[in-house]
Amino acid sequence: IKLDPVYLQNNKSIVIGSIVNIEDISERVRAENMRKDFVANVSHELKTPLTSISGFAETLKLNENIDKETRNRFLTIIDGEANRLRRLIEDILTLSFIENDKKEEKEAINLYSVYRRVEDMLMISAKTKNIALACEADESISLQANADYVKQIILNLVDNAIKYTPENGAVNVKIFTEKENAVIKVSDTGMGIPKEDQSRIFERFYRVDKARSREIGGTGLGLAITKHIVMNLGGTISVESELEKGSTFTVKIPIKRD
Ligand code: ADP
Numbered sequence: 001i002k003l004d005p006v007y008l009q010n011n012k013s014i015v016i017g018s019i020v021n022i023e024d025i026s027e028r029v030r031a032e033n034m035r036k037d038f039v040a041n042v043s044h045e046l047k048t049p050l051t052s053i054s055g056f057a058e059t060l061k062l063n064e065n066i067d068k069e070t071r072n073r074f075l076t077i078i079d080g081e082a083n084r085l086r087r088l089i090e091d092i093l094t095l096s097f098i099e100n101d102k103k104e105e106k107e108a109i110n111l112y113s114v115y116r117r118v119e120d121m122l123m124i125s126a127k128t129k130n131i132a133l134a135c136e137a138d139e140s141i142s143l144q145a146n147a148d149y150v151k152q153i154i155l156n157l158v159d160n161a162i163k164y165t166p167e168n169g170a171v172n173v174k175i176f177t178e179k180e181n182a183v184i185k186v187s188d189t190g191m192g193i194p195k196e197d198q199s200r201i202f203e204r205f206y207r208v209d210k211a212r213s214r215e216i217g218g219t220g221l222g223l224a225i226t227k228h229i230v231m232n233l234g235g236t237i238s239v240e241s242e243l244e245k246g247s248t249f250t251v252k253i254p255i256k257r258d
Contacts, residue, residue: 004020004021004023005018005019005020005021006018006019006020006021038204041204041205042092045088045205045219045220046085046088046089049081049082049084049085049088050081050085052077052078052081053078053081053082053085056074056075056077056078057078059074060074060075083217084214084217084219087217087219088219088221091219091221091222091225092221094152094221094225095204095221095224095225095228098149098225098228098229098232099228101232104146104149104232105146106144106145106146107144107145107146107147108142108143108144109142109143109144109145109146109147109150110139110140110141110142111137111141111142111143111150111175111182111184112137112138112139112141112175114147114150114151114154115135115137115154115173115175117151118151118154118155118158119135121155122155122158122159122162125159125162126162126171129162129165129166129167129168129169130167130168131162131165131167131168131169131170131171132169132170132171133158133162133170133171133172133173134170134171134172134173135172135173135174135175136172136173136174136175137173137174137175137176138175138176138177141175141176141177141182141255142255143182143233143253143255144256145233145253149229149232149233150229152225152226152229153184153226153229153230153251154173154184154186156222156223156225156226157184157186157226157249157251158171158173158186159222160222160223160249161186161187161188161190161247161249162188163216163217163218164188164190164191164216164247165188165189165190165191165246166190166191169188169189169190169246170188170189171186171187171188171189172185172186172187172188173185173186174187177255178252180254180255181235181252181253181254181255182252182253182254182255183250183251183252183253184250184251184253185248185249185250185251186248186249187246187247187248187249188246188247188248189245189246190246190247191243191244192241192242192243192244192245192246192247193208193239193241193243193247194208194243198239198241201223201239202223202224202226202227202237203224204220204221204224205219205220205221205224206220207220226251230251230253233253233254234253234254234256235251235252235253235254236251236252237249237250237251237252238250
């Protein structure tokens with residue numbers, strides 16, 4: 001609580017009253033703390049690949065006679081870490097863009113066509129793990145939304161489903177309507193998410209297993225971005241999951257008919 005008294009004085013400068021403005025600033029303090037945490041996390045996440053890149057580059061520079069195999073291994077690590085840095089920066093920029101995009105451009109978009117635009121790309125990553133990716137859709141559903149943002153929702157959820165599902169598994173996408181909502185359901189037969197982590201995975205940089213997420217190229221921002229987009233559309237996102245059985249993410253977006 002912030003108190004800002006203003007004293008009322010008469011013409012002899014004697015205080016004859018006061019006005020106190022009582023303002024609850026707990027929300028502002030919470031937002032400011034979140035911002036500080038985010039900046040600290042971003043710095044840490046960016047420093048980790050940078051340290052690795054400069055460490056390996058330095059080693060290569062100082063050891064001219066390093067054998068070819070080791071040299072190639074170090075260069076592959078540098079390349080991988082540079083890619084990681086690029087993904088992190090892209091995700092941070094996307095998140096910041098979404099947060100500041102107050103009047104995002106909306107148009108009538110067909111949900112299934114948006115899925116079709118990313119399907120080929122997703123099929124390729126599913127194939128590398130021999131995962132069966134299938135989609136069952138009501139092809140007539142249209143929404144007032146920004147196509148790029150909706151594409152991002154689908155990409156993030158299906159990409160995660162593929163990433164966290166072992167070889168030979170299955171990923172299913174369902175697109176349908178339920179009451180006044182368009183629903184996108186993405187289910188996988190993957191590793192699942194422990195109960196205690198399920199409510200936290202939508203937080204920025206929260207990962208159930210940091211090392212594993214890093215290894216498979218995760219930034220820890222995908223679900224935070226997804227949730228933000230869904231909320232901007234007035235929708236909800238939820239998860240049901242069982243360890244070693246799989247997870248289902250459900251996004252509901254109101255279809256506004258106006
Ligand atoms: P990341 O880049 O690490 O994948 P996300 O924000 O997309 O970050 O997801 C946060 C965390 O939620 C992941 O690190 C992972 O632990 C967990 N997660 C997300 N999707 C799934 C899924 N389909 N199956 C199992 N775990 C998942």
